[in-house]
Amino acid sequence: MTDYETHDFDVIIVGAGGAGLRAAIEARSQGLRTALVCKSLLGKAHTVMAEGGVAAALGNVYSEDNWKVHFRDTMRGGKMLNNWRMAQLHAQESPDRVRELEDWGALFDRTEDGLILQRDFGGHRYARLAHVGDRTGLELIRTLQQKAVADGIEVFMEVKVLRLLADADGAVSGVVGYWRPTGEFVVFTAKAVVIATGGVGKSWMYTSNSWESTGDGHAMSLWAGADVIDMECIQFHPTGMVWPLSVRGILVTEGVRGDGGVLRNSDGKRFMFDYIPPMFAAETADTEEEGDKWYDDHTAGRRPPELLPRDEVARSINSEVKAGRGSPHGGVFLDIATRRTAEDIRRRLPSMYHQFKELAGVDITAEPMEVGPTCHYIMGGVRVDADSAATTVPGLFAAGEVAGGMHGANRLGGNSLSDLLVFGRRAGIGASEFASERTGSVTVDEGQVAAAIDAAVAPFEVESGENPYEIHHELQATMQSLVGIIRTGSELEEAVEKLDKLEERATRVSVSGGPRYNPGWNLTTDLPSMLTVSRLTAQGALNRKESRGGHTRDDYPKPVAEMGLVNFVQRIPGDPDADGVGGTPSIRSITVDPEPIPVLPDDLKELFEEET
Amino acid sequence: MSEELNDNGSGEQVTMRLWRGDDTGGEFAEYVMPAQEGEVVLDVIHRVQATKAPDLACRWNCKAGKCGSCSAEINGRPALMCMTRMDTLPPGETVTVAPMRTFPILRDLVTDVSYNYEVAKRIPPFNPRPKTEDEEEAGGYRMQQIDVERSQEFRKCIECYLCQDVCHVIRDHEENKTAFAGPRFFARSAELEMHPLDVNDRRELLQQEQGLGKCNITKCCTEVCPEHIKITDNAIIPLKERAVDAKYDPVAWLGRKILNRSKRAPSEAAATSPATGPAAVQPAVAVHGIPVALDAADATTNGSSPRPSDSGTSAAESSAAEPSETDPSSTDQSPTEDAPTG
Numbered sequence: 001m002t003d004y005e006t007h008d009f010d011v012i013i014v015g016a017g018g019a020g021l022r023a024a025i026e027a028r029s030q031g032l033r034t035a036l037v038c039k040s041l042l043g044k045a046h047t048v049m050a051e052g053g054v055a056a057a058l059g060n061v062y063s064e065d066n067w068k069v070h071f072r073d074t075m076r077g078g079k080m081l082n083n084w085r086m087a088q089l090h091a092q093e094s095p096d097r098v099r100e101l102e103d104w105g106a107l108f109d110r111t112e113d114g115l116i117l118q119r120d121f122g123g124h125r126y127a128r129l130a131h132v133g134d135r136t137g138l139e140l141i142r143t144l145q146q147k148a149v150a151d152g153i154e155v156f157m158e159v160k161v162l163r164l165l166a167d168a169d170g171a172v173s174g175v176v177g178y179w180r181p182t183g184e185f186v187v188f189t190a191k192a193v194v195i196a197t198g199g200v201g202k203s204w205m206y207t208s209n210s211w212e213s214t215g216d217g218h219a220m221s222l223w224a225g226a227d228v229i230d231m232e233c234i235q236f237h238p239t240g241m242v243w244p245l246s247v248r249g250i251l252v253t254e255g256v257r258g259d260g261g262v263l264r265n266s267d268g269k270r271f272m273f274d275y276i277p278p279m280f281a282a283e284t285a286d287t288e289e290e291g292d293k294w295y296d297d298h299t300a301g302r303r304p305p306e307l308l309p310r311d312e313v314a315r316s317i318n319s320e321v322k323a324g325r326g327s328p329h330g331g332v333f334l335d336i337a338t339r340r341t342a343e344d345i346r347r348r349l350p351s352m353y354h355q356f357k358e359l360a361g362v363d364i365t366a367e368p369m370e371v372g373p374t375c376h377y378i379m380g381g382v383r384v385d386a387d388s389a390a391t392t393v394p395g396l397f398a399a400g401e402v403a404g405g406m407h408g409a410n411r412l413g414g415n416s417l418s419d420l421l422v423f424g425r426r427a428g429i430g431a432s433e434f435a436s437e438r439t440g441s442v443t444v445d446e447g448q449v450a451a452a453i454d455a456a457v458a459p460f461e462v463e464s465g466e467n468p469y470e471i472h473h474e475l476q477a478t479m480q481s482l483v484g485i486i487r488t489g490s491e492l493e494e495a496v497e498k499l500d501k502l503e504e505r506a507t508r509v510s511v512s513g514g515p516r517y518n519p520g521w522n523l524t525t526d527l528p529s530m531l532t533v534s535r536l537t538a539q540g541a542l543n544r545k546e547s548r549g550g551h552t553r554d555d556y557p558k559p560v561a562e563m564g565l566v567n568f569v570q571r572i573p574g575d576p577d578a579d580g581v582g583g584t585p586s587i588r589s590i591t592v593d594p595e596p597i598p599v600l601p602d603d604l605k606e607l608f609e610e611e612t
Numbered sequence: 613m614s615e616e617l618n619d620n621g622s623g624e625q626v627t628m629r630l631w632r633g634d635d636t637g638g639e640f641a642e643y644v645m646p647a648q649e650g651e652v653v654l655d656v657i658h659r660v661q662a663t664k665a666p667d668l669a670c671r672w673n674c675k676a677g678k679c680g681s682c683s684a685e686i687n688g689r690p691a692l693m694c695m696t697r698m699d700t701l702p703p704g705e706t707v708t709v710a711p712m713r714t715f716p717i718l719r720d721l722v723t724d725v726s727y728n729y730e731v732a733k734r735i736p737p738f739n740p741r742p743k744t745e746d747e748e749e750a751g752g753y754r755m756q757q758i759d760v761e762r763s764q765e766f767r768k769c770i771e772c773y774l775c776q777d778v779c780h781v782i783r784d785h786e787e788n789k790t791a792f793a794g795p796r797f798f799a800r801s802a803e804l805e806m807h808p809l810d811v812n813d814r815r816e817l818l819q820q821e822q823g824l825g826k827c828n829i830t831k832c833c834t835e836v837c838p839e840h841i842k843i844t845d846n847a848i849i850p851l852k853e854r855a856v857d858a859k860y861d862p863v864a865w866l867g868r869k870i871l872n873r874s875k876r877a878p879s880e881a882a883a884t885s886p887a888t889g890p891a892a893v894q895p896a897v898a899v900h901g902i903p904v905a906l907d908a909a910d911a912t913t914n915g916s917s918p919r920p921s922d923s924g925t926s927a928a929e930s931s932a933a934e935p936s937e938t939d940p941s942s943t944d945q946s947p948t949e950d951a952p953t954g
Contacts (some may be wrong), residue, residue, distance in 0.1 A: 041671075042729065043771055044679040058751065099752045105738035105807065107760045107767060114754030132764065138678065139767060150737035157729075181718050210674040244650020250676045354840075355677065358695055359652070469662035513667025516634065517719040520666030 002453050004176070004185035006444075007156075009033045010435040011428075012190035014161050014175060014217065017045030018137075019400025019420035019427070020196035021144035022097075024153050026428025027194075032435055035154040037177065037188060039212050042155050043145045046198050046210045047420070050137025051253035051351060053119055053129025054421070055414030056094035060115040062126040062298065067091040069125050072607045074415060076279070077123040077309045078379070078408020079549040080564055081230065084600045085386035086406040090415070090422050097421035098130050106143040108132055120258040123309040123412040125283075126298065134253045134351045140417055159186060160525055161216065162582075163452040164193065164224040164396065165444055172224065172395035173442045176452045180522060183515020185453050189442050191435035192395050194427045195221055195382065196420075199401040200234075200533040202526075204375035205480035206249035208240055214526040215533030217402035221382045222532060222572060223584050226391045229404040229567040230380035231533065232540030233550045235411055236485040238263075238313035240374025242331035247359045249374040252334060252352060254413040256369075257306045259348050260295050261336035263317065264368065265325035271332075272305035275316035280308055311410040311549050314373040318485055321372065331372030337365055373485050377416065378533075379407040379550055380540065383569065388430035389423055395434055399427035405567075409549025455583030457515075459524045465510030468523040475502055475530060483538050488554040492542045499538060499587060503531050506581040528582040535587040540568045543592050566594035626698065627706040628656055630668065631920040634719045640708065640920065641665075647698070653709060654682055654693035657721075669720035677838060680772030684721050685710045690774040690836045710920040712777040727789055728773050731797050736817065740809040759808045766803035766847060768839045769796065775833035775843055781826045792823035795833035795843045802847035805854065815855045824848070824855055 011027040013020045016038035027034040038045065057070040071091035075082050098116065102108065108130050109117040118127045132139040148155070161177035165187070174189040197217030201209025222228050239252040257263075265271045276284045284305050285291035291304030306313070317332050327333055336345055342365035346353050349364070356362040356369060381404030382391050389397045400420040407415060459465070482495035506528070511521040540551075546560035547553050570592045572585050580586035624647040632641045643660045654675055661668050672682040675694045682693040687701060687708050701707055715723035740753075747753050775795035782788050793801070801818055804810050818824040831844045841847075 040673055040679075041681065041725070044673045044681050046674070048679050048770070049674050049676060095751070102752055103740060105740070105804075105810075107755075107764050107807070110755055110757040110760060114756055115750060115752055117757075132767070135678075135768065138770065142767060142769075146732075146737065149733055181722075181724075210679065211672055246648065246651045246655040247676075351678070358677070359697070360650075467662075467666065469666060473662070511666060517669040517722050518667045519661055519669060 002185055002457060004187050004449065004453065006187045006189060007035065008189045008442075009035045009154075010190060011035075011192050011194065011431045012037060012175060012188045013194040013196055013431075014038075015045070015196035015198060015400070015402075016042055016145075016155065017047040017196060017198055017400060017420065018140055018144060018417060019402075019424035020045075020194070021141065021148050022421050022424025023194045023196055023397075023399055023428035023431065025144065025147055025151060026425045027432045028148075028151050028153050030429070030432040030436075032432050035156060035188065036148070037156045037159050037161060037175065039158065039160050039180070039216075041157050043141060045141060046213055047137045047141045047417070049208065049210060049251065050140070050417050051134040051251060052121055052255040052258065053131030053136045053414050054094070054098055054140065054417035055121070055124060055128050055412065056098040056130060056418055057091060057126075057128060058095045058098065058116060058118060058130065060111050061118045065126040065128060067095075068607055070094070070128065071604070073124050074412060075408065075608070077412040077415075078410055079559065080408065081233070081548060081567075081597060082408030083386055083405030083598055084604060085598060086384075086423070087408075088604065089386060089426070090406060090419060093422045093425075094418035097418065097425065101140065101143050101421075104143050104147045106132075106139050108139070119255060120295075120303075120307065121254050121413040122257065122307040122313065124414065129258070129414040131255070133347075134255050134349050136417065140421075156186075156188075160522060161220070162456055162525060163448070164220050165189075165448050166224060166393075167443045167445070170225070170394060171438075172393060173444055176449050178456065178515075178525075181517050183518065183521070185456075187444060187449055189444055191438040191442055192397065192431035194389075194397045194399060194431045195391075195402050196398070196400045196424065196427070197402050200378050200530075200537075201375045203475055203479045203530045203534045203537075204484070205476040206240065207375040208237055208249055208251040209375065214529045216526070216529045217398065218378075218381060218536065219529035219532035219584070221391060221393070221396060221398065221402075222536070222570070222590070224393050224396065225572065226393045226396060226398075227383040228381065228536060228570045229383045230409070230540065231378065231404075231536035231570060232544050232568065233379040233407075233409045233548075234375060234537060235310055235377040235379060235550045236314045236373035237376035238310055238317050238373055239334055239369075239371040240376075241355075241360065242327070242370050242372045243329035243360060250355065250359070251374065251376070252355075252369060252371050253349070254310070256334060256336050256349060256352060259336070259344075260339040261334050262304070262306050262339065263313070263371075264333045264335055265320045266327060266333075267325060270306075271320050271325070272308070272313065272316055275312065275319070276305050276308070277312055280312070284308065309410055309412060310376075311552075314485060315552060317371075317373055326372075327370040329370050331370040333368035334371045335368040337367055342366070377401065377411055378537075379409060379411050380404045380536075383567075384423075385430075387426065388433070389427035390430055390434070395438070397427040397431045397434075399423040409551060411550075451578065451583055455578075456525050458582075459509045459511045459521065460515075462508060462510035465508040466505045468506075468509045468511065468520055468527060471502055471506050471509065471527060472523060472530070475499075475527075475534060478502070479534055479537070483534070483541060486552050486554050487541050489542065489545075492538055495538045496535070496542070499531060499535050503581055503587050506531060525582060528580065528584045531581055532584070532587055532590075535590060536570050539570065539590060539592050543568050543594070565597055567597050569593050569595045626656065628660060629706050629708040630657070630660065630721065631710045632665075632668070632720050633717065633920075635717050638717075638720075638920070640710075642706070651698045652694055653684075653686055653696045653698060653707065656698065656707075657693060657709070669718070669722045671722045678770060680770030680838075683712055683772045683774050683777065685712060685777075690777045692772060692774070692838050695838055712773070713920075714777045714779070714783045715773075725773055728771070728776060728794070728796065731793050731822075732800070734821070735793075735797060735800055735804070736812045736814050738804060738807065738810055739812040741811050753809060755808045762806045762846075763803045763808075765841055766799045768841055769799055770839060771796065772838060774836045774838065775799075778832045778836045779827075780830065780832070781823070788823065788826065791821070792826055793818075795827075795848065797822065798824065798827070798851055799841060799843050799847040802851050805851065815851075818851060819855050824851060827852075
């Protein structure tokens with residue numbers, strides 16, 4: 001077996017986006033030996049791409065806002081599939097988490113009386129998103145990064161983690177991975193591990209997600225025995241760029257609509273008025289006049305339908321395109337140019353202005369944008385305890401996008417940045433407590449390390465095998481066409497068959513060149529994760545025979561009450577053979593079972609009876 | 613799939629000349645690819661990886677100009693590969709892509725940028741004043757939009773390090789790296805100095821440890837900034853002005869003359885902090901991940917390892933003499949003389 005170096009810590013955090021950084025800051029503040037391990041350079045994680053803002057009921061713009069309203073919005077946006085306790089903690093704690101960022105140097109845009117300004121977003125009753133123009137994610141990650149550096153947290157950059165390690169009792173004892181620059185292997189032993197690896201979007205062709213979003217944390221946790229829930233619930237953000245093809249999928253912030261932008265079809269019609277679902281009819285404007293009054297004064301009219309939750313808007317766009325009323329490149333038009341002054345647009349949406357100017361040659365102060373749905377976020381994820389972020393595997397914690405439950409079947413915009421602050425901190429506390437109470441020395445099973453390393457280097461020995469880029473490309477094509485925004489049973493079955501074949505081919509990949517900074521080889525070590533999460537999504541989607549939030553079945557177009565009461569839990573039972581790609585358990589060994597969601601307590605139930 | 617990935621329909625082709633090699637040497641390799649509408653340089657690199665050179669090393673993340681990972685020198689000009697559209701480059705001509713020259717090569721287009729992470733650790737961190745009673749009650753600090761905007765400009769920085777790459781002080785003088793923070797970190801210091809809440813004073817450190825005086829305001833950094841941050845005018849020159857209290861700097865003097873800037877009001881500048889000496893604020897952080905070649909003694913210098921050099925197109929190949937700390941005449945050169953020309 002190849003040699004490897006070893007580092008020992010109390011708490012290891014895998015992933016240095018918002019959740020990972022926040023967890024690390026917390027664990028460090030508890031006095032634990034803490035390290036961050038991340039696949040890219042520090043500060044480059046996908047959090048950086050969040051644009052519109054961080055949702056928190058600060059009440060700076062509308063004093064009527066409070067955690068109960070935020071909680072209710074979140075649950076309704078998630079079609080009540082959410083883990084209510086997570087949604088409650090999130091709504092209660094996000095204001096403190098946002099103010100704390102300011103104590104650490106963040107500079108949010110201001111209200112006239114000098115407090116943090118908040119903007120409107122889909123599904124949020126009040127203007128609730130603290131923001132910095134349209135680059136809020138950058139502000140958040142930079143603030144946390146600078147705090148982590150100031151606190152002296154060790155950061156291991158450009159390390160790809162392959163597998164979680166467990167001791168004889170089944171508790172997590174560390175991780176094994178390799179340095180991307182050198183290809184050398186490294187083991188981190190730890191009393192507790194926090195997984196904060198983000199999302200899964202890179203299994204789809206058109207996605208807003210960055211290179212790193214390959215579902216490593218979802219897959220590693222599953223392989224280590226953790227439960228994973230609701231993986232069929234994927235959010236297709238309604239407004240991704242559609243042209244030029246090479247930038248298709250890049251995000252256009254919801255802030256455009258929050259700040260007055262409207263969606264039009266090829267006839268120039270504001271079509272969203274045709275798609276108001278009964279659940280939101282009471283609070284949605286039914287004429288353009290009423291909707292337009294709302295932007296300046298939320299008491300003068302109901303909110304315009306362009307600001308319905310993302311799942312509703314994405315499906316509506318999809319329907320318009322399908323009906324032949326789309327834009328020239330297969331999207332619809334997002335128009336802010338006729339609604340706001342050029343100066344306002346450049347000030348409020350500077351990144352969008354530059355993005356369209358530089359990548360598409362479109363001046364958004366003068367012309368409409370062409371937009372369409374893009375794979376954006378996975379609501380499902382590793383099952384966690386709401387208060388401690390503990391997974392079902394001892395010593396393993398999960399926070400941020402990789403954790404499931406918080407957002408139910410659909411996430412509201414702005415709730416992701418607040419999620420990763422609230423639960424990043426809680427995972428840091430949970431992991432610290434576990435690490436402090438853990439007795440005995442942490443042992444590493446050499447066999448597990450050897451197996452992971454041998455599997456990782458195996459493609460170097462294969463001659464003229466499969467091209468990993470080709471397999472990735474076919475995986476993306478499969479997921480895009482068969483497990484996309486609108487699904488149907490026969491296509492999902494076809495997807496599962498194709499995934500079986502792709503897995504089989506992926507066991508025969510070969511790479512050229514050496515181990516040093518070799519993207520082809522790196523991709524072969526990402527493929528097992530991508531194939532695994534793709535299977536989880538396809539399998540979950542097959543089982544959820546209804547339409548709910550980010551999961552739409554053409555053959556079951558309505559929500560089914562009983563299905564709204566269960567999570568589809570996927571796991572690998574027993575001690576499976578490691579005969580899948582890269583020495584992982586085969587994706588065929590994943591089981592799926594409906595299990596009841598946590599029951600909403602009566603005092604919170606009242607919040608939903610009062611309204612609507 | 614090869615055909616599928618290469619499908620373009622137009623029949624047009626583009627020749628990519630990409631640096632292949634590592635710290636022991638290398639050379640440019642040419643790849644002829646079908647042209648596709650609307651592509652950026654990074655798209656073509658990805659197609660080269662998928663069809664011709666699967667091990668071609670290239671660092672990238674978001675492909676949307678937001679993370680600052682894919683910095684390189686395109687036809688000699690430091691730029692983000694994801695924000696450089698192919699149709700903005702001269703049609704029909706070979707496109708040359710080389711790694712950033714200022715940093716040691718890891719492999720192909722990927723450089724070791726750990727220098728920047730080391731400098732970041734030496735910046736005295738944010739240190740806010742206490743909240744007032746009113747602020748405690750309101751639940752947060754009160755700041756006016758106009759006051760936060762100055763620092764917000766610098767907080768747009770995506771840390772692509774193109775400004776560091778183009779800066780002559782370190783681009784052509786490896787030895788300066790130990791005593792020069794570079795434009796990115798002058799902007800960071802400016803951001804903190806202008807932060808409405810921060811009470812640390814970094815002026816002496818900037819002069820004595822971070823080589824602020826070495827900058828001869830040629831504005832190359834501002835020109836390459838993909839976020840259009842006015843690094844020289846809005847960060848470096850104001851910092852130089854503030855730092856003259858600690859040390860006389862003729863460039864700052866000249867800058868004031870030329871730009872007719874007034875010094876910051878004493879009351880504004882007087883905010884100080886209890887402990888801000890360099891020794892007190894150096895956190896014991898280790899940033900691992902890439903071989904650190906900071907120490908001049910064991911640094912792999914640009915001189916000793918073959919670097920992609922492409923005199924025909926390479927920007928900032930200027931023979932700009934070592935920037936002078938004391939000679940105001942060094943600012944006589946027009947900014948564009950040193951600037952990258954694409």
